[in-house]
Amino acid sequence: MIDKIKTILNWTILFIASVLLAALVLGALWQVSSRYVLGSPSTYTNELLGYLLVWTSMLGASYAFGSNEHLALTFMTNKLQGKNLFVVTVVNDLFILAFAVFVLLRGGLEAVTLTMSQTTPILGISIGLLYSILPISGFIIIIYKLLNLKDYKKLAEKAGD
Numbered sequence: 001m002i003d004k005i006k007t008i009l010n011w012t013i014l015f016i017a018s019v020l021l022a023a024l025v026l027g028a029l030w031q032v033s034s035r036y037v038l039g040s041p042s043t044y045t046n047e048l049l050g051y052l053l054v055w056t057s058m059l060g061a062s063y064a065f066g067s068n069e070h071l072a073l074t075f076m077t078n079k080l081q082g083k084n085l086f087v088v089t090v091v092n093d094l095f096i097l098a099f100a101v102f103v104l105l106r107g108g109l110e111a112v113t114l115t116m117s118q119t120t121p122i123l124g125i126s127i128g129l130l131y132s133i134l135p136i137s138g139f140i141i142i143i144y145k146l147l148n149l150k151d152y153k154k155l156a157e158k159a160g161d
Helices: 002-036 045-066 082-115 127-131 133-147 149-160
Strands: none
Touching (some): 045 133, 082 133, 133 149
16 A cells, blocks of 8 residues: 555656656746847746745655655665664654654745745746745655555564674
8 A cells, every 4th residue: 555655646746746846947948049030038937946946845855755766875875784774774764753843834925925925026926825835845755655654564574683
């Protein structure tokens, strides 16, 4: 059941990130063509591309944390085995979880609340709506870390060997 939930979550995040990436490419192509071919640069694409880049990056980071493919310094953990590896892995995941809860989820919700009435200068979109990717990605990371709890059992069994 956990693997099925994780597969659905992976597929959903990758699909949304792919759509956003396609929009980024098309928007960049439009920006360049409108500036150099038509001689009249598009006013909204620069702002839109900036926000799409942030959303795509945050979704990609959430996926990376869920699949344990995030950027990490592994020169220490590669040398560890057994109980030491288990302890370092658990502590690392607790730091990630704390960051997701306090910075992304809690801080993100506060940022969304504070900026919901403000709008972007060109697109006129609520800044709070644009910042909503922070609590969304925090929530996704928390879900992934909870789904990955089953991996601790395997790691603990290896630590006992």
